[in-house]
Amino acid sequence: MAGFHEIIGHDDVVNHLQNAIQMGKVSHAYIFNGEVGAGKKMLASAFAMALQCEKHGTDPCMECDSCKRALSKNHPDIITITHEKPNSIGIEDIRIQLIDDVSIKPYTGPYKIYILNEAEKLTLQAQNALLKTIEEPPAYAVILLLTSNADALLPTISSRCVTLNLRPVKENEVKEYLMEHMHLPDYQAQIDAAFAQGNIGKAKQIAESTEFAEMAERAFRILRKSNELELYELVEMIKELTAEKQNIYDYLDLFTMWFRDVLLFKATKEVDGLIFKDQYNYIKERAKKSSYEGIENIIDAIGKARERLHSNVNFDLVMELLFMTIREN
Template sequence: MLGFKDIIGHEKIKEHLQKAIESDHVSHAYILTGETGMGRKSLANAFSMTLLCERGKSDPCMECHACKQVMTNNHPDLIFVTHEKPGSIGVDDIRGQINDTIMIRPYSSYYKIYIVDEAEKMTVQAQNALLKTIEEPPSYVIIMLLTTNQEAFLPTILSRCVQLKLKPQTDAVVKSYLMGSLGIKESRADIYAAFARGNLGRAIHLASSEEFQLLYSELLHMLKHLKEMDIMELLFYIKKMKDENLDIYDCLDFMQLWYRDILMYKVTQDINLLIFREEFNTMKEMSASSAYDGIETILKAIDKARIRLDANVNMELAMELMLLVMKEN
């Protein structure tokens, strides 16, 4: 478990939370919004550990009994709200784990902290039950709602919580972490960082994901030889992607980055601006043999395939139409 100083990025959110602790103006309810992997849990845990730390500073000492209890998930005043149904957090979950216990004072700390992960899954009834608690909580209670989508909350919940939205990291920050902490070589770190779009947790996952390595090798081979393949070979690749359960949106993102590099090199002739620098020779050849409008047509076809998939068009049909445009341009 990390302290504030160990969390990469999110400086404004860390500063806000630490200043609240220092000035003794901690709110009774917070909403932390961000994609999975962006650090919502790490921030909530660091905030909780700091509040419960026996030394009372703006960063947890990581050494006192309270900090050690938090790090081993054994602190009696830090409650993680759970739910049996994977798709929803019901009114009984909120009543049983928060409302019915909230008047019991903290066992060993000044604060009693409730963390609700996947809080966007709360039903309307559950939110209304929680609202009564948020409106008039005991002075020692802090409720933290962690979510990927705060639009799922009732306006009355939103208006009574401090809302903190996590922003993507820069590619440079993600790349630096991958190279420095995980020892990943620069050319691969560039790809993971670009693919993760500022989500450090996602970049770390990609670096160790066998599925992504498979996606990388399969798509790289197809894109490099696409012009030479006939339609039956392309259809085979579509079927292969489906059979191997590769995320089709990840495939589209990969293709978009590939053709973005071809366009970038055609415009700048600068290898340092490429994401796929390991494939420089192929990039050079493809940029020389491709027209500007042809590359732009391909990028639009990738966007169109994404739109078709969102509209529930058959995956194989959407991909076939896109690959035909790629082959023709």
């Protein structure tokens, strides 16, 4: 848990929430919409703490009794809703923890705040039950729905909530965060930030993982061998790697980043802008071999491979087509 001042990026969302507090125009229901790891929980908890803070500022003071209780996760008026089933939030979960509870006035704070993570997992019955509370909430109730897919919520719910969409954080802000807080060297922070694509949670996960560096090395090995090996051998290599817990989409992201480096080097002949500076010799070699059009064809082909896999096209076929394009260009 942290205050607004510790949140990286999302300035528009933070400003919106702080203005609402300052002007006394806090809505009774909010939807925080953004991908997993984008920072929804941090924003929701900072907002909840600020609303309950005894100093009544726009940022939690972190020192009063209310903030201390929130930090130790035992504030009686900040309720995080839990659910038994991993893939759905049922009507009973909502009824017991929210609908029946909301009529009881706050114990200590001015508000009673409900934080519901993974709101896209609400069943239709649970959403309909929740709708009644959102339509006629007590003045002290604030409901925060956190979701990675706002479209899964009924339009009748969405229309009664203030929706805040979390955009990707700027790459240089992610990089700075990794260098300052995770103590990564410049070069490593650059790679992790580029790979995380504006997602702080993902960047932290990558920074803490030894597997990521190994995965990158394997991805480059495949690219380096893409001209020597037979197509079926390359497909087998990829198959072995992705049979482990690593995700094929992560490999495709790494391929894209690598070929973008090739394109950039071909255009500028400079090392500075490259993400994978340690791959300089291979990138330079590839830039000599491929035309601009060829590299763009490859980047397009990686995007197509991703779409085909999402549409459940046969894995071997998708990979063969991709490697054929990498070879031809």
